[in-house]
Amino acid sequence: MTMIEVKDLSKVYGSGETKVIALDSVNLTIEQGQFVAVMGPSGCGKSTLLHLIGGLDRPTTGTVTVEGKDISKMSDTTLTELRRRKMGFIFQFYNLIPVLDAVENTALPLILDGVKPETARIKAKEWLTRNKLEDRGSHRPDELSGGQQQRVAISRAMVADPVIVLADEPTGNLDSRSGDEIASVLRKIVSDWGRTVLMVTHDPRIAAYADRIIFLKDGRIVDDALLSGDNGDNAKRLKEKVEAL
């Protein structure tokens, strides 16, 4: 089943001499249960693609369809509701609320959706447990390591039972060991829990956890490949590919 369909998607910033084409007529289809990594050099438009698919930004031209619905023309309210119920976001800098503890941070999307606080807490604790943070529920972000903070952020992304998880450089702020841990969790989201994951990364080692790699250059898709086999070999091949780009 097609989860995400992108047609002739373009995003242009500025005008005249300062005009920057971030995305140029991109076409892409992502099936349900796929783990897709987007790679490419800096400024190639990978984050812009993620923002447009996540409904965080509006395209200049083209359409983005999620579960058969065109989100590019949705009102802000409908789009906000869609993000709350259908999408989970993971950011490079975790973006946890510093004054809330791990359980409260995880429960945020449910509370925003009007779920009873007690029910929200129970679900939040379940996800924290799945991410091996059961004993860190009452800790505030500044009392957690970077890897732990990102696992709280993943729990938050999953708590509302989204169909798509969008991750923007989720390991960009972590050491390699923590990065691997996070990538494994993302893999699990697809393999064990059946969600679709779209991840932007510049790290071939992390991208190697994905099923499919999309390479972007100058706002266009220059390669779209399925991965199979050993992670280590995949990472090596991806590194060479990135260097070639």
Add this chain to the structure above:
Amino acid sequence: MRIQILLAWRYLLGRKQRMALTTLAVVFGVTLLFGMNAMIPAMMEAFRHNMVTAAGKVDISISGDSNNPFDEASLDALKDIGGISHSTGLLQKNVLLPESLGGTTDPIAGASAVTVTGLDIPTAQSVRNFQIKEGRFLEAADGSETVISQLLADKMSLTVGDTLSIPSSDGIEKLTVVGILSLSASAGLDEIFVPLATSQRILNLPDKINTIDILIRSDADRLTVENEILSKLGPNFKSGPVEVGNELASALIMGESMMWLFGIMALAMASFIIFNTFRTVIAERRRDLGMLRAIGASKRTVMGLILTESLIQGVVGTALGLMFGYLMCLGLLASFGPMLQSFMRVSVGGPVITTANLVGSILLGIGFTVGSGYFPARSAMKITPLEALRPSLGAAEFRKNKRRALWGLAMVAASVFGLVIGELNVAALSTLVFLAGLIMIAPVMVKPVADTFGKLISLVYAREGRLAQGNLARQPGRAAITASSMMIGLAICIAMIGMITSILNGFIGYLDKSLGTDYLLMPSSLVLGGGNLGANQGLIDRIRNTDGVEAATSLRLAASQTKGAALQMIGIDPEVYPQISGLAFSNGDPATAYPALANGRSIIVNGMFATSAAIKTGDVLTLKTPQGDQVYNVVGVAFDYLNAKIATGYISQANLATDFNASSDVLLLVNRKTNSNNSAVLSALKAIAKDFPAFSLIDSTEFKNEQINMFKQAMSTLYVLVVMLALPGLIAMANTMSINIIERTREIGMLRAVGTTQTQVKRMVFAESLLLSALGTTMGILVGLFLSYLLLKALIFIGFTVDFFFPATGILMSVAVGLTFGIIAAMVPARTAARTVIVEALRYE
């Protein structure tokens, strides 16, 4: 809503110092608003207590429409009215008891005043039931006998047969107590009853009464009878008791408006601080808010979060403000009490909390806080989810402020033009325009001011000064807002100090002119209408016949109404008064105004009345008098020192006697011959004054000094208010400095990491704070001068001719206060910055 409350509460608790400082601003505003407005009603209550005139429990009470006494013969008009069962005429007045006659200012322990009621013995008892507890009631043959209320008997330890001395128009009246009324008969008042003729002698009002008490027949309709009575008596009468102290009440109401203004100004400053805080909070939480939007928080949820935070602070601040306001009022009343007791013979009780004050303070306190959070909340609402994904750059603020500054410049120019036009309303509006203009110009002023003062600081701390300069210049908008809150505080300081100094100088001049005599015979209360008892011709005659006295003149008093407002009438001798004293004219010519008073019905009105009633020289005024409406020509606008704050009209004493039935002297002004012996004249006058205990003999020089001291004392209270208004500026500075430091934690960590010492970090913060205060002070001086000029214009407009006195002291003080504030505001943030743990700071998000 739950999420907003949870997040708002957690954010507030997470930044306790900032919450405390921001809330403190609201606390200040509400404290001033609530506390000062609890004080005025307390004072009004005290005056009312002293001046209350009791009406007996009768069916109908009739008094003069102008609240003046009227002829006893008016009673004849009631004879033919069928519905009346009984009627009686009374002459009633509140008389202050001087200490020499056993008076005290403590209404619980003793009596400060007595209500003297003259009764027509044959008819009085048929209208009102006088229940005698001890002794007997008054009889037709009585003269110097009195029946007193039990309350007064208890307070003054009087029993039947004792003598009670009270002041009278010819000195002292010694009355023999023949009866004591039971408590229920006198409704808890300090009342004494005397035969009507005796009261007329005591009050120097022969053949006059001021109240008619009426009982109606049981089968008669009260309203019909009342209407019939009023139509028979004519338009100069009204139903209801004599109202006293109206003029003073208007002055106090004006004071109340001033207090509201002060409170609102303080709250406006608080709003500025809150606005600034929330503006910074939004900038600081852009990523949090962006993340919330990304994971599905609606725009309204984000806006609600900020508004909930401001609401919590508003509620907490207002609650604390109410508490501190009450305590402040208690403190002020305790410190003002002795002054009021000695000068006005009133004892002020505790704070009086009116519903309007309580509700108004709560609404304004919370309203201003939530209102000032509104615009930052709106800007928070506009934060896009993308903000969460962008790494924090600590972006420098390089906004194009040029266009705004040009607009600001145009506004400042327009406001200066508005000030010189001469219209008060336009000038007041100009001040707002000036303020807004300056705030718009402020961001472009940041760099030049930072450069100029930065050079000075660099002389002492070269590196830190330059860093501080750069820090300010990269966020000129925020620096301007911080400086603006300080600017408002200092501007108010300068304006108030300018006004206070000008008024002080002006009033000393007026005092010299109004009371330019050698001696004064002052009534017990400085408020002329406040229960003072005048003297008959005997006193001034004795003074004039004293060896060494060159001339003596007096002020007489009555009440009137015109244009729907109460007007205090003062009778002067148009020939003698200008020779030994004089009014300060703001409109009209003294050379023609005084002689005009002697010819026909002419009046000089004071500035306060002229302004409120829009009266000028050449207008005509229809005054209510006991003889009906009388038309007076306005021949000048002028005032004397004592009556500057009360709507007053000055007419000739001859007219006051004819039209208002008033011929008692309430204040006497005496000049001695130049070659006479001061101590001899003084002791001769003292001997006369002893026979008139309602008066105190005062050497004018002493009195003037006393008045100047009192004025200075009152002004020093204003200085306290001024400082209180400036304090929120300090809070704003400290608040913004703290926020800046928190926000720059990583940057400070980096500076420490590359080798900046703790002392250098401290110096940098201090330098930044000093630069901010320099900007605030520069702007404050400009606005302060503008405001002080405007305030004086307003004073001139309401009739006080006060010369503009350049507030050099205020400016120097403000510079000192500004720089001190700069240092104080930086103390905690500088310490916090210096103690930054490098590793933690570099990890800080």
